[in-house]
Amino acid sequence: MSKYKILIVEDxxxxxxxxxxxxxxxxxxxxxxxxxxxxxxxxxKNNYHLVVLDLMIPKISGEEVLKxxxxxxxxxxxxxxxxxxxxxxIQNFRFGADDYIKKPFSGMELxxxxxxxxxxxxxxxxxxxIKSKDEIVEYDVENNRLxxxxxxxxxxxxxxxxxxxxLLNPNKTFTRNEIIELSFGYDYDAFxxxxxxxxxxxxxxxxxxxxxxxxxxxxxxxxxxxxEVYEVK
Numbered sequence: 001m002s003k004y005k006i007l008i009v010e011d012x013x014x015x016x017x018x019x020x021x022x023x024x025x026x027x028x029x030x031x032x033x034x035x036x037x038x039x040x041x042x043x044x045k046n047n048y049h050l051v052v053l054d055l056m057i058p059k060i061s062g063e064e065v066l067k068x069x070x071x072x073x074x075x076x077x078x079x080x081x082x083x084x085x086x087x088x089x090i091q092n093f094r095f096g097a098d099d100y101i102k103k104p105f106s107g108m109e110l111x112x113x114x115x116x117x118x119x120x121x122x123x124x125x126x127x128x129x130i131k132s133k134d135e136i137v138e139y140d141v142e143n144n145r146l147x148x149x150x151x152x153x154x155x156x157x158x159x160x161x162x163x164x165x166x167l168l169n170p171n172k173t174f175t176r177n178e179i180i181e182l183s184f185g186y187d188y189d190a191f192x193x194x195x196x197x198x199x200x201x202x203x204x205x206x207x208x209x210x211x212x213x214x215x216x217x218x219x220x221x222x223x224x225x226x227x228e229v230y231e232v233k
Contacts, residue, residue: 004049004118005029009039009065010080011057015103019052022107023114036060040068048075050118052110053097055081063095070096074144076117080105093184094157100184120182130167132228137206137215139167146206153205158183162198166216166226175223199224 006023010016011034020030031046033039035058043051051069055062062079069075079097093100098117101110130139138147144160146153155163161183166174174182176195199218203210217227 003027005031005047006114007031007033007039007042007046007048007051009033009036009051009057009062010054011035012054015054018107019110022111026111026115028114034058036062036065039065043069043075049121050076050078050114052078052080052114055079066095066097076121078110078113078117090158093161130170130229132215134228136208137229139163141168148206155202155205159198159202159205162195163202166224167229170226170229173219173222173225179224195224 004027006028008016008019008023008030010019010032013034016032016034020032023030031042031048033042037059039051039053039057040060042048053062053065057065062081066077066079069077076098077096078099078101080101080103082103098120099113101113128140128142130141131137136149138150139145140147141164144164146155146160146163162179165179165183176193179195199216200210203213203216206215207213214228215226217225219225
């Protein structure tokens with residue numbers, strides 16, 4: 001039996017079978033739910049490692065299923081949809097999606113996205129707290145909260161996603177496009193300079209001197225990296 005159990009929520013039979021076949025061939029244990037009611041029932045009865053969730057499903061919408069999942073857990077969810085507007089994509093991330101894949105897509109793209117999301121999930125499973133060396137800034141990985149001097153910092157969903165990417169890889173420099181790919185999981189290339197705005201906003205909230213940052217550093221000509229951090233198991 002596979003280490004990972006996946007729930008596919010998809011009402012189009014051909015697409016659901018294609019998704020299942022590719023995932024099973026790559027070693028995953030897979031169930032299928034054809035509507036929102038079946039999805040919630042399956043989630044109540046079984047322990048899944050990840051959900052592949054179509055938004056356009058009958059009875060209970062995919063958006064509502066995603067909201068209910070997020071009320072109960074941090075179970076990774078990959079949203080599948082034909083919607084391609086930036087506002088729709090951003091809204092799904094605000095609802096709590098971990099990744100986004102638009103129709104039509106290949107079976108291997110799905111497999112690789114599933115593997116990537118599960119790797120990120122596994123990376124956080126053994127690491128609970130990341131602290132700055134001066135212990136001023138603290139990131140609670142399990143609860144997805146950033147604290148400064150013991151007080152929770154109010155961050156947007158996108159800012160938290162960027163913080164998660166940088167602080168879980170404290171010795172790595174990321175380009176803007178790498179931050180987009182790892183944080184948001186979809187093609188955001190046209191808006192890569194928006195990362196600069198997010199970083200500026202994060203620094204305003206956590207740095208003692210935003211013009212001379214030490215927690216989120218600029219690597220000139222390359223991108224950004226986390227500075228002055230270490231992991232606490």
